[in-house]
Amino acid sequence: MTLTIDEMAAFCKRKAIVFPSCEIYGSMSGFFDLGPYGVEIANNIKQSWWKFFVLDREDVVGIDGSAVNSKILWEASGHVQNFADIMVHCTKCKEKYRADVLVEDVLKLHTEGMNAEQLDAQIRKNNIKCTKCDSVLGAAAPFNMMFETYAGIKSPESLCYLRPETAQLIFANFRLVYDSARMKLPFGIAQIGKAFRNEIAPRNFLFRAREFEQMEIEYFIHPDMESECPCINEVIHDTLNIFSEAHQKNSAKPESMSVKEILLKKVMLPWHAYWMCMMLRWFTSLGAKSERFRCRQHVKEELSHYAKDTWDLEYEFPFGWKELQGMANRRDFDLKQHMQFSGKDLCLFDEKKKEKFIPYVVCEPSQGVGRAMLVFLFDAYEYDHKRENVVLKLSPKLAPFKAAVFPLLSNRPELVEKARQVFDSLKASLRVFFDDSGSIGRRYARQDEIGTPFCITVDFQTLQDGTVTVRNRDSTVQERILAIDLKSKLLKGLV
Ligand code: ATP
Numbered sequence: 001m002t003l004t005i006d007e008m009a010a011f012c013k014r015k016a017i018v019f020p021s022c023e024i025y026g027s028m029s030g031f032f033d034l035g036p037y038g039v040e041i042a043n044n045i046k047q048s049w050w051k052f053f054v055l056d057r058e059d060v061v062g063i064d065g066s067a068v069n070s071k072i073l074w075e076a077s078g079h080v081q082n083f084a085d086i087m088v089h090c091t092k093c094k095e096k097y098r099a100d101v102l103v104e105d106v107l108k109l110h111t112e113g114m115n116a117e118q119l120d121a122q123i124r125k126n127n128i129k130c131t132k133c134d135s136v137l138g139a140a141a142p143f144n145m146m147f148e149t150y151a152g153i154k155s156p157e158s159l160c161y162l163r164p165e166t167a168q169l170i171f172a173n174f175r176l177v178y179d180s181a182r183m184k185l186p187f188g189i190a191q192i193g194k195a196f197r198n199e200i201a202p203r204n205f206l207f208r209a210r211e212f213e214q215m216e217i218e219y220f221i222h223p224d225m226e227s228e229c230p231c232i233n234e235v236i237h238d239t240l241n242i243f244s245e246a247h248q249k250n251s252a253k254p255e256s257m258s259v260k261e262i263l264l265k266k267v268m269l270p271w272h273a274y275w276m277c278m279m280l281r282w283f284t285s286l287g288a289k290s291e292r293f294r295c296r297q298h299v300k301e302e303l304s305h306y307a308k309d310t311w312d313l314e315y316e317f318p319f320g321w322k323e324l325q326g327m328a329n330r331r332d333f334d335l336k337q338h339m340q341f342s343g344k345d346l347c348l349f350d351e352k353k354k355e356k357f358i359p360y361v362v363c364e365p366s367q368g369v370g371r372a373m374l375v376f377l378f379d380a381y382e383y384d385h386k387r388e389n390v391v392l393k394l395s396p397k398l399a400p401f402k403a404a405v406f407p408l409l410s411n412r413p414e415l416v417e418k419a420r421q422v423f424d425s426l427k428a429s430l431r432v433f434f435d436d437s438g439s440i441g442r443r444y445a446r447q448d449e450i451g452t453p454f455c456i457t458v459d460f461q462t463l464q465d466g467t468v469t470v471r472n473r474d475s476t477v478q479e480r481i482l483a484i485d486l487k488s489k490l491l492k493g494l495v
Pocket residue numbers: 165197199206207208209210212214323324325326366367368369370371
């Protein structure tokens with residue numbers, strides 16, 4: 001991969017995919033607006049995820065929770081007390097840093113699990129200074145990342161929060177969904193929605209934003225089923241690139257292992273292996289390159305207090321291997337907390353054992369739409385030296401337009417009229433683009449750059465025999481086909 005993240009950000013801005021938010025007023029860092037093509041790509045990602053993980057499965061249902069929530073929800077989840085990064089700031093220029101990131105960057109050392117005192121000690125011992133103005137840094141201290149707001153008149157009682165994750169709405173609604181949707185364990189609740197985190201140092205474009213969308217599933221099981229996954233055979237021959245705690249502690253390289261081997265060697269619980277494979281299948285089914293993914297286990301020091309085991313699906317971004325998706329085994333932590341804080345009974349009843357129990361969340365595949373979008377963009381982006389333009393080889397399922405229609409010459413009304421008819425015949429079933437400005441070469445290049453898989457040209461032969469040329473974005477090969485067959489052929493190849 002030769003493109004840097006800044007070059008990708010510049011490309012996205014140039015092609016109306018993503019812009020820094022509200023730029024005419026000098027945008028705030030960590031906020032982005034999707035442009036006309038970006039909004040289509042993001043919608044396609046979300047729809048495809050929803051189809052793969054909700055509509056096509058019997059054991060997953062969806063919800064869409066509110067983004068503004070009462071304080072007590074986030075007290076119960078532990079976010080009010082613990083959802084903090086450690087911040088240091090420059091005493092002179094006031095630049096702010098995430099202390100763990102700064103120490104890692106400067107000293108090249110792992111900081112997982114280090115608290116404010118330990119990070120501060122590293123900064124003092126190694127005399128780490130402000131990277132902007134070389135001045136002394138202040139004391140490292142926790143900084144809560146939740147955005148506060150008020151429902152009604154501003155007062156301590158009306159304080160509430162913009163949700164920093166979608167997961168808690170799933171836990172809070174668990175019992176209602178279980179009863180009303182008549183679900184049986186094991187089952188999952190999925191959600192796609194906005195999350196807000198007041199990141200100390202947003203950077204790397206969409207990778208670390210302050211407002212982003214998450215796509216998430218909480219998968220509930222009976223606690224007795226923690227080591228048994230009835231659907232594991234569906235993925236038994238899949239392979240995963242494993243980077244376990246043992247690999248990391250022994251400075252070993254990640255290893256490609258089949259699910260069979262993973263289970264035999266007890267590397268992961270079957271549920272984790274299953275959901276990792278499903279997530280990877282979803283990415284690769286949409287054109288992502290499997291060799292750029294690995295599954296990294298959290299080492300003991302970085303495990304969250306609620307997690308028994310956590311694996312991240314990581315992707316090799318141009319700025320290193322980074323988390324694309326977290327997958328924690330949260331057991332009954334969240335439901336227990338919400339039972340305690342709400343006073344409501346969220347237990348289920350085991351008919352066989354004649355006893356109540358709290359279900360476990362054995363896996364919570366959780367990822368950001370923005371990070372997924374970056375993966376698809378990086379894996380699709382190619383500069384074609386022969387064509388002298390970028391070709392965005394997006395899966396047709398993600399491309400903003402499925403086809404573009406051109407009249408060969410824009411100053412010949414008979415061609416323009418015929419091209420309009422072709423366009424009109426397609427637009428109800430497919431997202432298509434009409435373009436009659438500039439040379440054909442320029443029009444092809446514009447579509448290549450936003451990933452349109454097919455360009456359809458109406459020429460003089462069309463007027464005689466009803467055929468058009470269809471140019472393939474990736475091969476540039478042109479085929480002549482009857483205009484009346486376009487819709488069925490394109491639909492077959494695209495959806
Ligand atoms: P990181 O360690 O990168 O801060 P995290 O472990 O805090 O991530 P989670 O709380 O597990 O992230 O959130 C689940 C997913 O939401 C992440 O894997 C990522 O895809 C996405 N996500 C989290 N924070 C951000 C952010 N600031 N900007 C964009 N996406 C994010």
